[in-house]
Amino acid sequence: MVMFRVKIKIAEWKLILLLSLFMSIVPNLAFWKNIYSLIPDASMSNLYFYFAMLIFTVCILNILLTLVLWKNTFIIPILLLLLSASFGYFSLSFNIYVDLHMLLNIMETNTGEAIALMTPYMIIWIVLVGILPSIFLLKITLIKRSLGTLLKIRIFIITSSIAVLLISSMPIYNYYASFFRNNNQIIKQLTPSNYIVAGVKYLNMRFERPVPYKQIGLDAKQIKPQNTEITHKPKLMIFVLGETSRAQNFSLNGYEKLTNPKLAVIENLINFEQASSCATATAISVPCMFSNLTREHYNPKIAKSEDNVLDILSRVGVSILWRENDEGCKGVCDNVLNEQIIHFTPESECPLGLCYDEHLLSNIEDFINKQTQDTLIVLHTNGSHGPSYYQRYPPSFPGQFKPACETNQIQSCDKESLINTYDNTILYVDTVLDKTIDLLLKQNRFVTSMLYLSDHGESLGENGLYLHAAPYMIAPKEQTHIPFMFWFSDSWVEQEQLDLACWQQMAKNRTVSHDNLFHSLLGLFRVQTEVLNQALDLSHTCLKS
Incomplete structure (x- = not known):
């Protein structure tokens, strides 16, 4: 019980890096597993590509978390942790890809189907990968700094992340382009980008201006059979x-x-x-x-x-x-x-x-x-x-x-x-x-x-x-x-x-x-x-x- 009352002080750049590493790896085990299976052999260039992909993911998350994590407000990071844990579980367990169509399916799932998807494995995974890290986050207090210092730190994190991203990626840009051109769907297993992109598309679809309703087939009419030798009965079809x-x-x-x-x-x-x-x-x-x-x-x-x-x-x-x-x-x-x-x-x-x-x-x-x-x-x-x-x-x-x-x-x-x-x-x-x-x-x-x-x-x-x-x-x-x-x-x-x-x-x-x-x-x-x-x-x- 003492553990839950203890507050941990940490510099925000360290917390952002720690969260980026965790979210890049653990909820994305299915993504890394499938990336590895698509690499033809364990040559140095292929292993470097694999490592560079991890650096790329960490840098992108570094930038994202730098923009959404301010002072001691952890609502968005906690939401990302919980959602990443949930989507990561289904990707790892069932090799699921998350896109707009999958999100539509999820949004329209009824209670019975939702319950049917819940398993002890799923609960344990979400507790370990989503809930416990979220509780840990709530125990953290960021070291107080002036607004000017905070802005400088954030500018440094973003610029350094971009620099590392470019330095690690440029030597193998052609490999990147070729790999994702041939395996472009695999990115739909990478959290949180997959459900963020799907979510934006879903909101766009829900809130865009509706198309005026259009009746089609207004000229429709039934044509009766020409055969007059038999008594015509109405039709009954069960589909x-x-x-x-x-x-x-x-x-x-x-x-x-x-x-x-x-x-x-x-x-x-x-x-x-x-x-x-x-x-x-x-x-x-x-x-x-x-x-x-x-x-x-x-x-x-x-x-x-x-x-x-x-x-x-x-x-x-x-x-x-x-x-x-x-x-x-x-x-x-x-x-x-x-x-x-x-x-x-x-x-x-x-x-x-x-x-x-x-x-x-x-x-x-x-x-x-x-x-x-x-x-x-x-x-x-x-x-x-x-x-x-x-x-x-x-x-x-x-x-x-x-x-x-x-x-x-x-x-x-x-x-x-x-x-x-x-x-x-x-x-x-x-x-x-x-x-x-x-x-x-x-x-x-x-x-x-x-x-x-x-x-x-x-x-x-x-x-x-x-x-x-x-x-x-x-x-x-x-x-x-x-x-x-x-x-x-x-x-x-x-x-x-x-x-x-x-x-x-x-x-x-x-x-x-x-x-x-x-x-x-x-x-x-x-x-x-x-x-x-x-x-x-x-x-x-x-x-x-």
Whole structure:
């Protein structure tokens, strides 16, 4: 207890240097580890580059801390310590890169997902790397100096830091330029610069002048089939929006373990083997897939300020319902009927505030029975969201792969148990989709169909990466290769005159992506509008009439 009452007197230049060294090294262990792995050999020039990078980082932090640390006000340094400890933990544990997209994902994470990320390792790390250094900082009293002396010291620290930075860097400038040109994403693991830059971009995005809302597809109208020989029934489609499901672990795509036993025997199932996501995080992927903007031209600000495909479908008379069991619809469902299933699901079925996905179907027929027109229901699942994969399916769920990794500290699990647990989530997806199709087969008043599409994939330790949200430029296929499938009832096939053989051939050979969703939904509901791009409408290729 005496230790906490003791005040330590120290010159500010010493404190700044001490803090710079600590913050350059400890919270940035992932950065230094990855820098070292990218150096081809242990030659003197490469080791000098490594050492020069450390000097560069210390000098930059010296300058930053000189500007924000004044007298005995340590609020900003403490905030930097705590944030660096937090982001440093995730970079070290899961090889996470911090940029605007990652920050958007963090800002929109719900309580259940936040709790799922907390582990004893994380708490110990933040205490050791963030909280204890902050307490130590609060025990410090800077040696009193006049304002003139303080200014001289700060000018000296800044100028000497710049001088050392230039002297150490200039001899290997070409090496710097080449290395970071080829590995430019690694800088997103360097704290505090990564979250400071991301934070500035986030604030810019939040507070910049909003774009006036724009309605698109105002000319949209539904075109009824020309076939008059059959009685036309309204359409009912259930779109199951997957979460963090990667295509590699679907046996439908050739995976060696039978993770899709139920879907494998269902007729009229169309499985696109080569599908990619718009992004690697829900906050970007979900608005992007419903938007008219392609991945290449996607802009969150523009997407938020104009109609998405649900708005257009609703305007032409299609009944829309969005059911939520994840972290929100990201604005996509704001203009249509939407509901959270946690509000009508028993608490025992919703561990940590996220329900088992089969409950998305609970009482859904009550809504269906009230509909007389074409209807689209979107079920936003919790799917395979990590790191607590073992909580994404009921404990009694049959046919599980064992042994399983029943912890959120997935980096501590062996590869087999981790993959088994993730595969169990895919097995559960298989069951949920099978139950959805069973429900649709009972709807005699409609012609029915199902669409399943995941928002992004997941890394399970490949190349040291875990979870998702890696920058798209360097994202591995595990995070971008997604499942994408349709199922059509016989009545839908007959009424809409679908060429199933054509669909199957297209699914096997055609590369598709989230870019196809907007246009394919319009096409499947036979909506004609100037914003429909037939080249991206999957239904256009195989429609007989």
